[in-house]
Amino acid sequence: MIYVSRREVFSASHRLHNTELSDEENQRIFGKCNNPNGHGHNYILEVVVAGEIDPKTGYVVDLKLLKTVIIENVVKKVDHKHLNYDVDFLKGINPTTENVAIGIWNQLVDKIPGGKLYSIKLHETENNFIEYRGE
Amino acid sequence: MIYVSRREVFSASHRLHNTELSDEENQRIFGKCNNPNGHGHNYILEVVVAGEIDPKTGYVVDLKLLKTVIIENVVKKVDHKHLNYDVDFLKGINPTTENVAIGIWNQLVDKIPGGKLYSIKLHETENNFIEYRGE
């Protein structure tokens, strides 16, 4: 078993806001992350795939193919977008890093071109990051 | 002469858009950076101050004071904000990295607590960055 990671970067806006709560409660919980005009990040995404080595290629997964899958199914949908308004797979979801990571997991889990999706790591800033393993 | 740098980070949204141009021309020039709902970045700001060493302190500038000046005059105004709508010193300005760097220079140039402002470096992504020296 080998774990293979591919890193991609995207830049997006978001606003933390739970539409079922009052404006006051949103402000109390999310503070400056609730700014009505939003704010943004350079997100760093790491997709980790686990599997055995194919003796023909020496690869668990062809990273050229994995890169294409990540670009087509995630990066093109979130890069230079507003996560609250522009992204089909995040519609109606409060885009905390946790929820975005789960959304990305769901986008990728059945499209990995070799091995199995093991983990999604998502860095929102250099100090805050998330890992989700589908558990 | 010594050059002293202080690095701060802020997260903000922006949309590249020149209000004097048509929507079509904005889209042609700025492409995905013109997305109506905006997108965002973790900006890395480096403020470089030049000066001579004060023999009493061994400092060109007290970095605790410089940090406070940067936080009060820049970071509090741009962090977790939308650069097109929320920032007094960028009102009416198309927030390219170049223009944001000049705006930050103007915020800081007469408030440096020791030495003189030498350069503003602003990283928009890990691949794109700007330096402005007030020339």
Place this chain on the structure above:
Amino acid sequence: MIYVSRREVFSASHRLHNTELSDEENQRIFGKCNNPNGHGHNYILEVVVAGEIDPKTGYVVDLKLLKTVIIENVVKKVDHKHLNYDVDFLKGINPTTENVAIGIWNQLVDKIPGGKLYSIKLHETENNFIEYRGE
């Protein structure tokens, strides 16, 4: 289950020295790390919390609260300090990175404001780091 990480940095001195051993044996085991006047590092601390997402907030843990807990219980006690002399929770302990990581775990394990403490990662230099999971 989601893993949430918060990174903080602190700068401290230490000297590797086991008071139950002779000076010669300390020098033999710890070499330049046994320098009597000590030396220091910019330590990078990552605190990993594991838990489920609160549907109200979309958070496992509010990182603003987690940051405050880490600052109050760890960073304020170790930043710009000498780990052998100035830190209550390291008294009598030889401050290897391993022992400091365990000390930090013990400081934080019952104070995490959401989810459960999963791991302490501590980087002493860019080449040497430690992870402790309380096992």
Place this chain on the structure above:
Amino acid sequence: MIYVSRREVFSASHRLHNTELSDEENQRIFGKCNNPNGHGHNYILEVVVAGEIDPKTGYVVDLKLLKTVIIENVVKKVDHKHLNYDVDFLKGINPTTENVAIGIWNQLVDKIPGGKLYSIKLHETENNFIEYRGE
């Protein structure tokens, strides 16, 4: 149980090529990585050792010793070398990152001077990396 990591860097050439396949199939599978004259990388290697703390030293493993073991058994054999031609422990192996990581594991697994080898992490580029835990 504590996990201790040591990071080392080496610079090497390689060419992805399976000698049992035709040139056409090699080109189809490996693309630009199959360039006959090869290409190269600054590989970042992280060796993770797991164990309990020795109460005498406060160490799981003396990192000075671990560093020497890694330098002697891995870095000296691969740094400034061509992985396809110059490295005894990779002879006859297609040097994908996966296969190089396993080769390094095998070089080190019975030579760790304290604790047990837990994981080999190998970064080929800033975007592509591998972890192998001997499973």
Place this chain on the structure above:
Amino acid sequence: MIYVSRREVFSASHRLHNTELSDEENQRIFGKCNNPNGHGHNYILEVVVAGEIDPKTGYVVDLKLLKTVIIENVVKKVDHKHLNYDVDFLKGINPTTENVAIGIWNQLVDKIPGGKLYSIKLHETENNFIEYRGE
């Protein structure tokens, strides 16, 4: 005047060897960098352009265009190549970082799509880097 930087990465092999010197002298001067089968690096290239801001775009240079120029004229020619054998603009040149940086300058100096080329920075490893300003 603003300085705009664009960062790109490429992976290449090289061998330091002056064909006008004997093998012994090459070995004496270049040591392990003279390994006959070569070795390689992940080179980090920074292209710095200086100019004034175009009031229409807010740009000194459109980084989408600059990126394309760098990719077409440099990265496609050197990425996943052997710098001694595969690169037209380095033919007959001993590929030290210095010489590669000058070669890249010459490739780009008359093709910059806005502003003027100011500097080429080339990182061979995390410890060794070069800057050339055409002087």
Place this chain on the structure above:
Amino acid sequence: MIYVSRREVFSASHRLHNTELSDEENQRIFGKCNNPNGHGHNYILEVVVAGEIDPKTGYVVDLKLLKTVIIENVVKKVDHKHLNYDVDFLKGINPTTENVAIGIWNQLVDKIPGGKLYSIKLHETENNFIEYRGE
């Protein structure tokens, strides 16, 4: 003219303290940096040499030689040391980053094995750094 940089890292303790001032004034000026037992950093040093390329070697300066000069004249004297007490070339000097950078310049300026010393860059933390060019 080419600028060649070599990066080295060292770990040291220091205490900011001007022996000609009272304890109260030292505490007022230097705050937590005046802690009597000191604190420490992983300093990152960049030594920049400027010169022309030697046509025989393709080098401005042989980085193997430059590295040795830096290790012998700086790193061995400061690494794992206390900058206030253990370092001959900093005796009697308040070890601010500014003063340490000038001390390192003076150590190296007449020992550069090719080209001329152009600049000393010294990073005290990831947020604070200094450049000195001997002016």
